[in-house]
Amino acid sequence: xxxxxxxxxxxxxxxxxxxxxxxxxxxxxxxxxxxxxxxxxxxxxxxxxxxxxxxxxxxxxxxxxxxxxxxxxxxxxxxxxxxxxxxxxxxxxxxxxxxxxxxxxxxxxxxxxxxxxxxxxxxxxxxxxxxxxxxxxxxxxxxxxxxxxxxxxxxxxxxxxxxxxxxxxxxxxxxxxxxxxxxxxxxxxxxxxxxxxxxxxxxxxxxxxxxxxxxxxxxxxxxxxxxxxxxxxxxxxxxxxxxxxxxxxxxxxxxxxxxxxxxxxxxxxxxxxxxxxxxxxxxxxxxxxxxxxxxxxxxxxxxxxxxxxxxxxxxxxxxxxxxxxxxxxxxxxxxxxxxxxx
Numbered sequence: 275x276x277x278x279x280x281x282x283x284x285x286x287x288x289x290x291x292x293x294x295x296x297x298x299x300x301x302x303x304x305x306x307x308x309x310x311x312x313x314x315x316x317x318x319x320x321x322x323x324x325x326x327x328x329x330x331x332x333x334x335x336x337x338x339x340x341x342x343x344x345x346x347x348x349x350x351x352x353x354x355x356x357x358x359x360x361x362x363x364x365x366x367x368x369x370x371x372x373x374x375x376x377x378x379x380x381x382x383x384x385x386x387x388x389x390x391x392x393x394x395x396x397x398x399x400x401x402x403x404x405x406x407x408x409x410x411x412x413x414x415x416x417x418x419x420x421x422x423x424x425x426x427x428x429x430x431x432x433x434x435x436x437x438x439x440x441x442x443x444x445x446x447x448x449x450x451x452x453x454x455x456x457x458x459x460x461x462x463x464x465x466x467x468x469x470x471x472x473x474x475x476x477x478x479x480x481x482x483x484x485x486x487x488x489x490x491x492x493x494x495x496x497x498x499x500x501x502x503x504x505x506x507x508x509x510x511x512x513x514x515x516x517x518x519x520x521x522x523x524x525x526x527x528x529x530x531x532x533x534x535x536x537x538x539x540x541x542x543x544x545x546x547x548x549x550x551x552x553x554x555x556x557x558x559x560x561x562x563x564x565x566x567x568x569x570x571x572x573x574x575x576x577x578x579x580x581x582x583x584x585x586x587x588x589x590x591x592x593x594x595x596x597x598x599x600x601x602x603x604x605x606x607x608x609x610x611x612x613x614x615x616x
Contacts, residue, residue: 278331279430279508288316288341288357290395290418293403296349297411307410309351310401313418316394317341317357321370321426323382324363330430341392344418347400357394364428367511371427383433391426395419429507434472434486435611437512439540441532442489444518445557447471448594450487453604477608486512506543513614514607515552517586518594521570522558530577537583551610554578554586555603560593567591 291313298306319341342357370380370389380389396419404412438446454473471487486508509515519532533554540547556574559567570591578585588606592599 278329278334279432280428281330281333281337282425282427283333283337283339283362284423284425285319285338285360285362285391286340286423287318287392287394287421288343289421290314290316290397291344291346291354292417293398293400293415294347294349294352295401295413295415298350305410308401308405308412309349310415311347311349311351311353312400312403313347313397314344314354314356315397316344316418316421317359318390318394319392320359320361320388320390321368321380321382322361322363322388323366323368323385325366325385327363327365329365330368330428333428340421341394343421344395344397346418347398347415351400351402353400354397356397359394361388362391365430367431367433369429369431371429373425373427392422392424395421431511432472432486432508433484434508434512435483436485436514436516436607437509438485438487438516438518439509439536440518441520441536444520444532445594446487446518449516449518449555449557449592449600449603450485452594452597453600454485475604475607477604481608483604483608483611485516506540506547509540509547509550510544512550514610515547515550516555516603516607517552518555518557519574520558521556521574522561526573526576529573530580533574533577534581534583537581541583548583551614552584552586553603553606553610554589556589556591557594559591560596560598 293313294310296310298309300306319339339360339362341360344357345354347354364382366383366385368382369378372379382389398416398418401412401415404414438450440446450471450473454475473485474482475485476482488508517536521529537548556570574589587610590599590603590606592603
């Protein structure tokens with residue numbers, strides 16, 4: 275199933291039913307008086323987070339949503355039926371924006387959380403409501419309230435403890451496959467990851483952490499180049515960022531460019547992402563000789579010092595393919611996530 279994390283939909287509440295203008299007409303009741311009933315209220319539109327949903331793809335095929343109208347009032351003091359409310363289910367982690375507003379209207383981060391989008395129109399009053407001692411035969415009634423119509427933008431941000439980031443082919447998908455049951459595509463060419471993947475890592479019987487793998491970033495990603503820019507927003511909910519760098523090519527300039535390029539795109543997209551705890555993984559050490567592994571520490575320290583960005587909290591060496599050092603990474607991530615929760 276395709277992964278869709280941003281859509282626009284149109285919603286409308288129900289109109290209120292009109293009040294009724296009616297007088298009692300029965301045999302042997304010459305002056306029956308007014309008996310027009312009230313109209314029913316229109317239905318309202320709600321959004322509700324549902325843990326069973328993982329994508330916004332359904333809204334691509336059904337972008338229009340309308341609640342029921344209220345029924346008009348009738349004679350014999352019969353009130354119109356209220357229109358049923360419409361509850362639209364969305365994935366947990368959905369951000370809601372009204373129209374072109376940049377300020378978030380609601381953030382649905384818990385299953386069952388509900389928010390009102392459009393209020394149904396009030397039902398009109400029948401002429402019975404206007405009867406008084408000085409107005410025994412009122413011919414006045416009110417119409418039902420109008421519906422509310424609005425355009426809503428839904429933006430899904432995955433809920434994960436750890437967000438994986440790096441250049442294409444850095445080994446993000448290989449890492450998440452090696453430590454969890456997730457099965458993102460892995461191949462020897464760039465952009466094998468076309469949508470985010472979630473992997474659950476069980477640290478103990480009572481504890482687990484969730485990892486999110488997003489497509490690789492390239493230069494200009496913040497401006498829409500490549501694929502990763504579409505999913506950078508998912509990192510905003512992560513407690514810890516896991517930056518993976520391919521160290522198979524030990525050229526100092528190449529290593530520095532690979533390290534800094536991802537941080538630059540994160541800063542351009544949302545500078546607050548760099549305030550999150552960050553773990554740097556030096557991947558593919560299985561392709562290095564023992565001498566090259568010894569020189570790796572000096573090279574990466576030079577890269578970190580040379581850049582203008584804050585250094586990572588920890589630097590670890592791994593081989594995601596051979597599962598070298600992955601247990602240590604999980605222990606470190608679990609500790610960092612626990613610190614953030616505290």
